[in-house]
Amino acid sequence: MEGLLIAAAFLLGSIPFGFVIGKLKGVDVRKHGSGNVGATNVARVLGKPYGVLVYILDFLKGFVPTLAAVKLYGPESWTVTAVGLAAVLGHMFSPFLGFRGGKGVATASGVLFALSPFLGLLVLGIWFAVYKLTGFVSVGSLAAAFAAVYLAGTLGLPFNQIFLITLVAVLVLVKHKSNVLRLEEGRELKV
Template sequence: MLAALVLLGYLAGSIPFGVLVTRWARGVDVRAQGSGNIGATNVARVAGKKLGILVLALDALKGAIPVLLALHWMPESPRAHVAVGLAAFLGHCYPVWLKLHGGKGVATALGVLLVLTPLAALAGAGVYVLVLVATRVSSLGSLTAGVAAVATAVFTAPAIEYALLSGVLFAFMIWTHRSNIRRLWRRTERRL
């Protein structure tokens, strides 16, 4: 059961909604425009904010739904929930359909955390919005949101495994944002 759920998590996470939505709605390949990323921020830049919000929601759902299924089928196994959530996140970042070139994982991590430790997810989302409004820099919002989510999860997660997962997801997000971090350091990061 666990292997099937982990595979389901990865395959759900690997659905490239950013590519599919922009191709369907605008007839463009989001990977060939803007930053080239398939996530909601680049979709918003390339195809408009409404489609960016749609992709954000879909990417969050592809993290949340597999974890909800794991909670349903293996309710007493926090490690299984964590494995499925991590698989969905990694599916988004390294999708088999796009030769392992995916997004940065922020929205998918949000979906996973909304199910497992909702207060941490809401804290992260709140910080993201505040930083984005103040700076108009999505990557800075994502990174500070990650810090807020981890800090909140440490104190509020219903299982230690969920708090640890929030830290692992944030570590991966630092990796996927490494080019953004370099641009933030040089003060050359793009604004929305």
């Protein structure tokens, strides 16, 4: 049963909603804006309502399977860790897009809310504050990744959850390498 849930989380995570919605609108979002299939680029290319829709769908890709694992196996189960990680990896390395995908922020936030709604709200607040201060979604995302790790430890979440949050934060940071380079060069796009 655990293996099935992990596989389902990866497959659900790999559905590229930004790409699908773009195609339904007659646009390949990979060829516009930053070229990413995530919510931020969809908002740039198709408009904010579509970006919000993609964010919600990508959030649910992390939230639903992780919450199911928490309910079925308990919050301290390593199955929860594997399921949350599988959802994020599916989003980042979608087999439907040649093992390319998004940066994982929306899906990771869904995982975070499934683990701890309180922590999810704190991290969302930090993301929003940094985004509003800087005008860059990427800077908010990087700050949120660091904050999630710090706060998970501070709030005393189970070790398996701290491990998952740390691993996902590292993956999100790595996926934002090009954003960091563009920030350094003054070429990073704002929404």
